[in-house]
Amino acid sequence: MNKINVLLTGSTGFLGFETLKQLCSRNINKIYALYRSEEKRNLAILNLPKNNKIIFLKGDLDTFSVPSDVNVVIHSAAARPNICSNYVAKKVNVSGTKKLIEQLEVRQDVKFIYISTQAVYGSLGNNITENFKLSPMTIYSQSKYEAELEVISNINIKSVILRISRIIGPSIFSNSDNIVSTIFPNKIINNDPITLYGNVSKIVDFIDVRDVASSIVKVVGSTDNSILGETFNISSNKGITIEGLVECFIEWGKKNNTIVSVNKRDIDNKNQIFTICNDKAKNYLDWKPMISIEKSISDTMDYVIKNQG
Numbered sequence: 001m002n003k004i005n006v007l008l009t010g011s012t013g014f015l016g017f018e019t020l021k022q023l024c025s026r027n028i029n030k031i032y033a034l035y036r037s038e039e040k041r042n043l044a045i046l047n048l049p050k051n052n053k054i055i056f057l058k059g060d061l062d063t064f065s066v067p068s069d070v071n072v073v074i075h076s077a078a079a080r081p082n083i084c085s086n087y088v089a090k091k092v093n094v095s096g097t098k099k100l101i102e103q104l105e106v107r108q109d110v111k112f113i114y115i116s117t118q119a120v121y122g123s124l125g126n127n128i129t130e131n132f133k134l135s136p137m138t139i140y141s142q143s144k145y146e147a148e149l150e151v152i153s154n155i156n157i158k159s160v161i162l163r164i165s166r167i168i169g170p171s172i173f174s175n176s177d178n179i180v181s182t183i184f185p186n187k188i189i190n191n192d193p194i195t196l197y198g199n200v201s202k203i204v205d206f207i208d209v210r211d212v213a214s215s216i217v218k219v220v221g222s223t224d225n226s227i228l229g230e231t232f233n234i235s236s237n238k239g240i241t242i243e244g245l246v247e248c249f250i251e252w253g254k255k256n257n258t259i260v261s262v263n264k265r266d267i268d269n270k271n272q273i274f275t276i277c278n279d280k281a282k283n284y285l286d287w288k289p290m291i292s293i294e295k296s297i298s299d300t301m302d303y304v305i306k307n308q309g
Contacts, residue, residue, distance in 0.1 A: 061096030
């Protein structure tokens with residue numbers, strides 16, 4: 001592959017935008033950035049380094065035509081039921097992925113990188129590998145699982161699936177309902193009580209958005225054909241409880257926020273763990289997470305404070 005021409009869907013999303021930023025600094029010829037909102041595109045332009053690599057294209061997965069010179073597709077676009085209907089989530093995540101693949105299956109030169117989620121494994125497990133039994137439990141995780149099936153069932157595309165653990169970190173495109181990147185920081189700044197629901201002692205795997213984007217960029221630039229057709233967990237492989245995460249925020253802010261735990265069930269008193277093994281990604285992609293939870297929280301707080309108002 002001589003010149004790399006990338007199509008990035010979801011380019012103004014939390015992960016998509018960080019990926020776009022990192023692609024700008026790599027040896028990429030063109031970056032087609034698919035977007036839907038003019039407001040978000042304009043915000044992205046203001047926060048990107050000046051370059052002539054990016055070509056913003058407005059469109060939906062249902063109607064969008066992949067440019068003929070694209071040889072790498074990063075499919076990061078996704079819809080969550082918490083911000084849209086179940087119907088729309090399935091339409092975007094499954095049907096949208098299928099239609100994108102259908103455009104690529106007649107071409108032999110395209111690497112297709114599908115961004116999936118740790119949620120396809122369910123909600124419990126320790127040091128989960130890529131061979132762990134899949135058990136999606138929500139509309140979102142079920143739609144991502146079905147989209148994975150669309151990817152792997154098409155033998156005519158060169159695919160790589162990345163299953164991402166829970167993303168945290170600073171971003172101009174963090175949604176207002178993002179607990180870790182928006183809600184917690186604002187609670188800390190205002191010294192407001194922080195309400196946690198369910199099992200606050202459950203150990204969860206979080207990873208910084210910049211580490212996730214770096215793994216995607218690694219796949220884009222890789223010339224190793226052995227990774228094609230493979231699935232990789234992208235995670236920190238380090239668990240922390242939700243309560244412990246909040247305490248890290250409070251410690252950073254040197255505040256006295258009250259933690260209020262509600263809606264606890266009997267099952268929430270039991271030890272629960274959900275951590276994801278990243279050994280395969282380390283070995284095959286020459287990648288590893290570099291940003292600690294503490295560093296991610298510190299950078300998030302600095303970013304939120306800097307961009308208030």
